[in-house]
Amino acid sequence: ELFVKYKEEFLVRVSTETGIDHEVLNEKLNRIDIEEYKRVGVNPERWRMTISRMSEELPQAEESLFSNLDILGKIYTDEPRLREGAKAILQILRELGMKMALVTHANEAWTWRKLEATGLAEFFDVIKIVDENGHKGADDWAEAVEYLGLLPTECLSLGDSLPGDIIPAASLGVRTMWLHNGSTWSAYRTGEVPEGTIHSA
DSSP states (O other), X not given: OHHHHHHHHHHHHHHHHHOOOHHHHHHHHHHHHXXXXXXXXXXXXXXXXXXXXXXXXXXXXXXXXXXXXXXXXXXXXXXXXXXXXXXXXXHHXXXXXXXXXXXXXXXXXXXXXXXXXXXXXXXXXXXXXXXXXXOOOHHHHHHHHHHHTOOGGGOEEEESOIIIXXXXXXXXXXXXXXXXXXXXXXXXXXXXXXXXXXXXX
16 A cells, blocks of 8 residues: 555656656556565665666656655555454454464564554464565465464465465465455566465455
8 A cells, every 4th residue: 555655755856847648657667666676575775776777767757756856765664554453363363262373575674663663463472573685485375384383274365465475385285365455566477376275355
């Protein structure tokens, strides 16, 4: 949600300042962002790299692109909005004695800031933060399952990333639920949906 919000704010500002069509900017931002994501992971510095490459393709917009880079930085400072009922569900699972792990691919400082701001850290037995400069895979999910002291077949993985959450977890025998409406980003929708995966908003 924050990514969508601030990418759009950035695009509108640059389009207004430069006169470059919004769709032209949008195409370049999304294409280069995905290429950089595949190359360097989710390190927040990816945005500077993305903007630098955009400025090479649109040299007339270089000043505007860099002067508005701070808009994208708000992704990492704003508190994310929790889905309605999320805490209540986690509380019920905790009271039932359900073991829970968080496996996230993100900047470590940003992850802890979000968890503290939302009060979600207390619900998890294991918090596994995958290196922001790499990519989340089966080894990361296997480590979380091992920390919980469970068999993969005793676990359910919920996630919005098909290649980072659903496919690697399913490869271990973990049951999977793909929250595919949580993200419209194409990089999170690549690959074949494993058989038996539950689809959920």
